[in-house]
Amino acid sequence: MFAYLAVLLFAGAAIADVVPVEDCGSSATIASLEFDGCTSLPCEVFHGTHATGRINIQANSVTNTLTCKLAGMIGPIELPFDGCPSNACASMASGDCPTEVGENLVYELDFEILDLYPTIEVTAKWRLLDDNGADFICFKLPISIKN
Template sequence: MRAPHALLLFTSAFLFVNAGNVRYTDCGSSVSVHSVSVEPCQGTPCSLTRGSTATTQISFQAGQYAGSSGTVEVFGIVRNSPVPVNLDSPQICGHVQPNCPLQSGQWYTYTKNMFIDVSYPAMPLNVRWVLKDSHGGQMVCVEIPIQLV
């Protein structure tokens, strides 16, 4: 009887740890990307409601000294064309743990809350996140399939 309980406990812990992790496509990262999560997501594509806030987390390992002035760019990929999304704070520092400066070999988690404007059309699209180092070099590039509802 203990084995089924242990299996249930393990399965529950696994699901809790992986809640929000999404399938993504690497689009040219120069560093190791460990995971990408979007809350609230329950599957692929990730359904996000217009007029709500979504939290994206990207865990990565800095490959070289990236400094304290890295930037973030976000694009909605519509009909294979990138459409820039304005960020209120496009700096990596202030949104990453552990804090900047980014050191070679260290693992970091970038976290960003974004309001999904109601003016965006309900549609499927990919969202591309690009994290650049202090020299403008691309460190992370991931695309996440999203369904705006």
């Protein structure tokens, strides 16, 4: 029985890897980012699949709503992607809106890698905006889109 549990734990750890994240102006504290299947940067994602993961956050302010914005950066050029549900509060696996100071939140990342996206290396810029349109969280993550 113990060996079976150890195998399950090891398999789960292999699926979701904690990856380094570049904070780009968050008011909340980003504790960690788990990006499923990513073992090294840039994280590889594939056409016709969903890129998934979790971001662990500690709220440092109160907000009633969180709005998701996703962009792809190619050099200094920021191209908006319509890849995340606008209502980020609905994607919380742990915690909720309105947020409370000190509250631990787990936001579920999920975006579809459409076939129309070019095969390219890009830096994903993921933001959750608070009631005032300020960055509750903002992070950048190098992504390689592949066939």
